Amino acid sequence: MVQKFKEHVAAAMPFLNGKKLLLACSGGLDSVVLAHLCKALKFDFALAHCNFSLRGTESDGDEDFVRELASTFEIDVYVKQFDTEQYAEEQRLSVQMAARELRYKWFDELLQSKRYDYVLTAHHADDSLETFLINLSRGTGIEGLSGIPQVNGNVVRPLLPFSRNEIIEYAKSESIQWREDSSNASVKYLRNKIRHEIVPGIKELNPTFLQNFQHTQHHLRQINDLVNNHLNELKSKLFQQRKDKVQIKIAELQKLQPLDAYLYGLFNGYGFSEWSDVKDLLAAESGKQVFSKTHRLIKDRQSLILAKIERKESEAFEIHSDKAIDELPIKISLEDVETFEKQGQNVVFLDKEKLNFPLVLRNWKKGDYFYPFGMKGKKKLSKFFKDEKMDLISKEKQWLLCSGDDIVWIVGRRADERFKVDGSTMKILKITQFP
Amino acid sequence: MVQKFKEHVAAAMPFLNGKKLLLACSGGLDSVVLAHLCKALKFDFALAHCNFSLRGTESDGDEDFVRELASTFEIDVYVKQFDTEQYAEEQRLSVQMAARELRYKWFDELLQSKRYDYVLTAHHADDSLETFLINLSRGTGIEGLSGIPQVNGNVVRPLLPFSRNEIIEYAKSESIQWREDSSNASVKYLRNKIRHEIVPGIKELNPTFLQNFQHTQHHLRQINDLVNNHLNELKSKLFQQRKDKVQIKIAELQKLQPLDAYLYGLFNGYGFSEWSDVKDLLAAESGKQVFSKTHRLIKDRQSLILAKIERKESEAFEIHSDKAIDELPIKISLEDVETFEKQGQNVVFLDKEKLNFPLVLRNWKKGDYFYPFGMKGKKKLSKFFKDEKMDLISKEKQWLLCSGDDIVWIVGRRADERFKVDGSTMKILKITQFP
Structure with missing residues (x-):
């Protein structure tokens, strides 16, 4: 099993060799196995542990465990405590999204300040499938089904092709200890239900289900790339820069079919979410506006004007x-x-x-x-x-x-x-x- | 329950009123309920029954049942027998695909010759979900996940927003009889496994799962529309018509990222399926060709030539x-x-x-x-x-x-x-x- 993991990483991520790597380590099964794998591969890596302070002493126990692991491996460890709930409240994010933002923000800082080349995370194939099914149950778009790529900028996920069972096997074969993870309870409920009640049956539908699923997600990501190319071409054609504003001819927008999907694609990057309001704007009277957190869209005679909301210094x-x-x-x-x-x-x-x-x-x-x-x-x-x-x-x-x-x-x-x-x-x- | 169905059709498909409708009726639960619904809506409709001759006397029993239903309703019925297995062999199709082709071909003929306006089929929300999961288990692209729209040209699916349970309830409330469907055994195995072992759990993940799922599929179809718009624009730019051939500059193709997805998108409509061969062609020596059933792609110096394979009269x-x-x-x-x-x-x-x-x-x-x-x-x-x-x-x-x-x-x-x-x-x- 260890050999299989090592061979995959060597073949799929040769660029990791000789680089300085920062391994995001919660102390749970996946990231601890990844740490052992990095050790086995003789990688130059350190551990980075986020203490989100969401589970009191349990969080602190995880932190101790990761410090201990780093000390056993004789490698560096970075630990940061976050007040996730406060940040979530301030930024009006879910606790999960807040934790995610804080985590990647801190990793970026570490990459910069400590001159690491890549962040490694321990996402695996079952994570992708579970996330897919969670998003499916809530209703989603192509992004929600596409999953994450194995290499995305300087974030690398060496375990992505492996199933949770393979990772457990790895841990058993090497007598690896880990901390049981008890994260956000409501998410955990849904994820656990999916993990234990849905996924086993789905995997039985086809002996190569997880591989097929990865190919499917790869196709979807490529389709998403095509869509983004399309929308970017369209923006460079339709979005006319006027000083600090963008002017868009409504007649040109009206030609686009399906209009809903185009409006979403063209404007969702500016934070808009009330799509019926944006659509109504096309036919609204001049002067009418729609706001996102960061931008406003103004109906101005035959055009829409897209402008940043200026947070000007208070006079x-x-x-x-x-x-x-x-x-x-x-x-x-x-x-x-x-x-x-x-x-x-x-x-x-x-x-x-x-x-x-x-x-x-x-x-x-x-x-x-x-x-x-x-x-x-x-x-x-x-x-x-x-x-x-x-x-x-x-x-x-x-x-x-x-x-x-x-x-x-x-x-x-x-x-x-x-x-x-x-x-x-x-x-x-x-x-x-x-x- | 009947009222709910009637209201949906009245609201979502007002264009069916007063039109001549052809209802594809297998004799199974779904299409028989649809027939009763059409009757309740006082639609002007006839039944069309395909006897695919795949299940011997059982197939003939279905045929008799549908004839009987039409006679009870005092409406026309069209029945056609197909030698599905022979057609499948001739056209090198799976039996399922062959049945599908034969069925829609015949419907088209009937629409034309008997002057019907629409074909109605009885697909419902669970069908979509099951097909989604079957395709997911095998690995698929966006088309395999997008499902079918409620109105697609002259094919209309009035039951698409309804679950199988709602259709069963309809049948029970009206004491409707139907023929138990025992189609293609291997498919049935997979579909049954999905229907009985996977879908109930998935639906429990969210009380509005089926509605959310329909929104997801709607989004995916729209994304697919965007992709097709993009590819068509690209074709009109890159595909230069030269008499009966099309010339495509390889340098232009090479610019496209992700190349695999673009090659697939640009050429899959011409029947190509060996994508690595098509990709290799870009770098191959002049004169090298790749064939599909209907077309060939020829490397010709700095270009690819796309040409129909002429089945010329034998000299x-x-x-x-x-x-x-x-x-x-x-x-x-x-x-x-x-x-x-x-x-x-x-x-x-x-x-x-x-x-x-x-x-x-x-x-x-x-x-x-x-x-x-x-x-x-x-x-x-x-x-x-x-x-x-x-x-x-x-x-x-x-x-x-x-x-x-x-x-x-x-x-x-x-x-x-x-x-x-x-x-x-x-x-x-x-x-x-x-x-």
Whole structure:
């Protein structure tokens, strides 16, 4: 068995010889067998272990195990702890996707800083089949069925042609120890069901099922390459660069059949996901927009305009109580008054003595919070914007009137509790926003 | 349940109303339910039943059942018997593929001659899933995973979104009778294994598995459309029409990545299947050819030439013993001799009195046979050619020397036993072929 593995790697990945390799090692069966294989091949390799801190002491046990393995092999080991859940929340990713991003980001850093040539991961044929079936059960496209290639840039997967059983055999024949992996429970449930209840039957359909499956995935990846070539040709024809924007003639898009698939193919790289909105845009009135996290598509007469959403440096304007305020980006007036009426959307009454002049008018920034008028306690602006169902552009356009660091008024939307007029107020300032 | 089916057809296939429909009816559960559904929808339809003669009396029982059904419904029924096994052998197809070809060919004839608008078939969601898994087990490309669309030209599949269980429920709720289908045993084995052992588990992975699966197949078909658009654009750029041939610059082909996938995509429509041969052709010496059943690809200096294989009408030349034979397409001499030597590849000795003049020199035609020299009994020429490993072009170029209908000599290869010189021979004719 060991011989078979060695021969495959020697034949399929001769370029690994003499290179500096970084082996992603969880401590589980697959990556530990891969480590032993690299040792048997006399490769120049180190271990890299991600501690995602998702399973408490169990995670730490895995880390110890990998450190121990490296020490036995007398090779380097890199370990990094991640706060996966926080990152997932911040980036609005699933925990799995977050772990994946963190992992590959760190590997890239290590490749660069420590001058490694390749990252080796221990994916095998059953992983591919299980992922295929998971994606199939959820509904997927060609990418979800195509699987991962054995060599993808500087990421290499030496075990990809081998089945889990072959890897277990390898481990047994060499009396290799490993850590039982108990990752994300819900994923594990689905994967385990597939592994134990579906895959054995499927493999029985054909004695060479796993090989055939690999050929199928290879074909699908090639088909995907063809599609990408096609879409890139199409983009270079249809996407006309205009300074920092791209203009696309709608009439040209309309010629494409099947339109849905083309719209998806042309724009999914820009983060769009609401396909019916994108499609509707073709027939919408001029000025209508659709947003992704990073881009916007604007209907502009006979064209669509694709533009990056600029996260421009926030501008800030000072407002002196006694100065003309013509140069402001919005039209507001400040007025000392004797009495106050009810706050309105475009009018606020403030306790002037609680304010520090000059006031500042600025856009929102991450971490902003305020004390909503009429409520107890503070609220993050991001939460407020979400509750108000504001889109990205509206959020960026939103002006905040501030006293020092404190938000006084979310202009045109909500005043702050801290600056309200109360029984002890001596001077009332009325601020009005004009359309 | 009936209502659900009716609503789907009404909503998804409004174009069927008022049209003349031909329902492909095997007598099995699916097509019988479809017949009842058409009846419930008050469609104008007839039944078409193929008797593939593959299961003896059982096939005939199915036929009777379908005739009976049509008579109950008071609608027309068309029945045709096919000799599937013979057709499969003739066309070198699997029995399944042969049945499929025969069936759709006949439907097309009926559509034309009887002026029907659409053929309805009873494929359902489980059929698609089973076919997907069968193809997956064997290894496949995107076509093998994409499934069939609900409407494809004039073939419509009203039951495609429904599961087998829903169809059974329909049958039960209406007390519908059907014939149990026992088709091709080996296929049935695989399909049954998939149906009973794999599919139930797979469906449990996700409560909406079948719907998701249909979306996946829809995406794959769209991707396939994109690929075909891409390949057609490429063909119109690279394939230069030269009278009855197509010229393709090899340098242009070499630019394509992934090359394998492009060669497959560009040439598989012309029947080629030996992809390594096609690929090797790019670097082969000028004059080298690769053949499919219908086409040949010729390396011609910096280009590939794609040409149809012409099955030209066989030419025939008469050979009179006493006449100059300069006008023949090959160079042969006839000579009366006293003694005979051993037959050679290019020399034969014949009993002149057994021959009928003028002899005829012609190409081979289907059904040709001869009595190989030195052997007992006759042999089909097709068999002889195959044993000689002759390619299509060589077969077409092969000249046969004939006496009346009888083959005397497969020129340059093998003489016929019937015309050999023996003890009673009075006149010996020596025929020599010159290069």
